[in-house]
Amino acid sequence: MRAAHALRRRSRSAKDFGIIGQASWLSSVINLVNTIIGAGVLAMPSVLSHMGIVPGTLVIIWAGLTSGFGLYLQTRCARYLDRGSASFFALSQITYPNAAVIFDTAIAIKCFGVGVSYLIIIGDLMPGVVKGIYENAGQLEFLVDRHFWVTAFMLVVIPLSFLRRLDSLKYTSVVALTSIGYLVILVVAHFFKGDTMANRGDIRVVRWGGAIPALSSLPVVVFAYTCHQNMFSVLNEINNNSHYRTTTVIFTSIGSAGMVYILVGITGYLSFGNSVSGNIIGMYIPSIVSTIGKAAIVVLVMFSYPLQIHPCRASVDAVLKWRPLKRSSSTRSPNRSPSRTMPLLNSGKSIGNGRDDSMGETRFAAITTIIIVSSYLVAMSVTSLERSLAYVGSTGSTSISFILPGLFYYKISAPDSPLHQSIKDDDDETGDSESGYDEGLLGGGGTRTSRLKKDLIRTLSLALAIYGLIVMVVCFITNTFFIVAH
Template sequence: MPLAISHMGIVLGIFVILWSGMTAGFGLYLQSRCAQYLDRGSASFFALSQITYPNAAVIFDAAIAIKCFGVGVSYLIIIGDLMPGVVQGFVGEPAYDFLVDRHFWVTAFMLIIIPLSYLRRLDSLKYTSIAALVSMAYLVILVVYHFIIGDTKEGRGPIRVIHWAGAVPTLSSFPVIVFAFTCHQNMFSILNEISNNSHFRTTAVVLASIGSSAATYILVAITGYLSFGNSVGGNIVGMYPPGLWATIGRAAIVILVMFSYPLQCHPCRASVDAVLHWRPMRSTRQRSEGSPHRHPLLPGGPRGLRTPEPMSDLRFSVITTSILILSYIVAMTVSSLEAVLAYVGSTGSTSISFILPGIFYYKISAPDSPAHQRLMKEDDEAEEGYVSGASDDEGAQARPLTESGILRRHTRNWRRVLLRKMSLGLAIYGVIVMITCLVTNSVFLASH
């Protein structure tokens, strides 16, 4: 973040952070709205694909699986790269050479990661997530502390407040900020497990997570940049004077990524399972000729869509073990995934954050969509005071709409239309971001 600010200037950098947080938060909000069209506890990219773009479901889930797998591998590589320096920072030159061997540390930390990756629910990772948040808090405190005491001013470069370093450096830092808010792969799991999934509660969760992240990024970006100026590097923790606190900071990064790996394994496993379950949809004519299957979530006739089956213990174990073994092998044999992760992040993260939430909501909220009609009817009945005075057989009577009720219905319809247009705008924005990131990565990698 401090390096990104150095390229953009403080004013533009803060704006980009806030803009990226708003767009990512809107993507999360659309995911929560899409989940309303699904049965409680069944929300997933796969389930939405089945009622929007069923024949493309395998592509969506494959992109999510590859993205999460790549990020998980990068975490293992970070552990292997940082731990030798952490050991040397604490004990100096160790007596045994294996203590500064990256392969040893990747293997050692896998022993901690493996049992955490076999937990089925995100809720089971709440304590490790707290430990990861504590580690991140320490890193923030470390950056702010060095800024306050001013021990980095010697050799500090100039400061850009309004001016920027140019279009190319700015565009090269743009993906860093955009992808810093990518957490959308776990949103549906949170919506499935949260005890209160009301619209107010889920919106509050989105605002709290995005708001706290944006505030943290801005704080670290400004204080870190003002500490080193344009001399700041990509890893600000590595720029501080050698010592105990900086070594603890490196260890905090290791703890942070170690406990973040299971959070990538969870959606990766679900997406791999969805890919393995996927079958191409039959034609409309075939579905209309008496298919006995109805969509599990929508009324209105046969659709030929399958209900996602719960993952069996055997299938769960096989997929998880495969992910762990493959990620371990890649992390042990490859020391840098810069090129691969650059393209995986540009496509996978952009798809998950912007394109999929946008197109899913745009499709599922169409006025002629059975799901949308059902949900709209339920909302109208709940808010306009429809009451059943008798059973359906006896004929239920509805309370007539008042003038204020008609106004509220008109306002709701207006909001729905606006939200649908904005969702399409988010998907288009995602395509623009993807193209920008792919071009920037190509230019950056070619220059190196």
């Protein structure tokens, strides 16, 4: 108890931190928005075609609220860790040490699935890019063959995927913002121009397309908001990690992404109706404007693919090395992997991960090769971006967004938890309580109100974990056994 208490005393205020974050509020928001908005935005019009405009918009808002609450729980969990050391892995060591393998498995699945979706996007868009540049491309069949382009771009991304350090790719976040911004302008401009509405058919405003299509689209929306893998990096790097500042980072980031999703979803769906595909940008006829948009997305995902291989490799390595802890062992495993929290490298759904320096050359090459070959084979056989995002969303995304934040906070905030008691005692002594921030935001006060609020948040954290588990099971079963029949 005394050791835990001393640990909290050393990390209570910014002036006492050994390492103070240098990131501003604005840069933190930009990094988080870059992490959120990725391939998922391409499938939003298709989501609304299955759910209807009104129900689909409500689902997008609901997914944003639940994902935002998961991020909020992460900020509260970070208070129980040293400044600059917050990560899912660190939390697992003080809550569920023997469940750390589940976290690594979820990360591996998430990153592998996102990498596959990037290859699918390349295969979908490159034939259109070539047609926009070379009118007679159709005479050369291989130039409009998705398999050719997936294979060709593998020759580019493979060398990048074998890099141990990916710092040189961090500037692709600028490309990400430009690409996504151009995509939004492209979709909205075509909607107002009205050049895509000739054969769009009926529009579902309130009614949906059926239970199975709607449930199969839900994990796509969940995937679109998944940025929780990088939230701890934001908390570690931000210069002012007060409760108010971190909460506004979450609110601004989730709100911005939600508005983009709703805008692209509605205008894209109204442009093509129920004939819209799972990749909105691939539906526009070849032109200079659409070709630039497709090429920009291709460049974005091309440089994002290696950033998925990097954390996937480290997580697979950790799973292979994992051994259950004995009861007599401390919370720190002797085989513990390095911290998986490092500065954000990219937009997309990348995950700040640990160094690969501890991995032997042979093991490094073997794991990397298996991941690359497996993702290539899946991308060559799976042609539906929406289907790929649905599987990733129903497994890895639900784990990272809902289940892990909910379970970690529920366990760490238990009244009889030594860590919870130590932070409570420290708050009482320093007067720097978390409830003080909360009360300032809510306009309330009082010990009883604060206690009720903490109890409510703890109950909601368990509800979030249960909700994530239900979404995972229902959506996975729907996409696996029923979507084919549909």
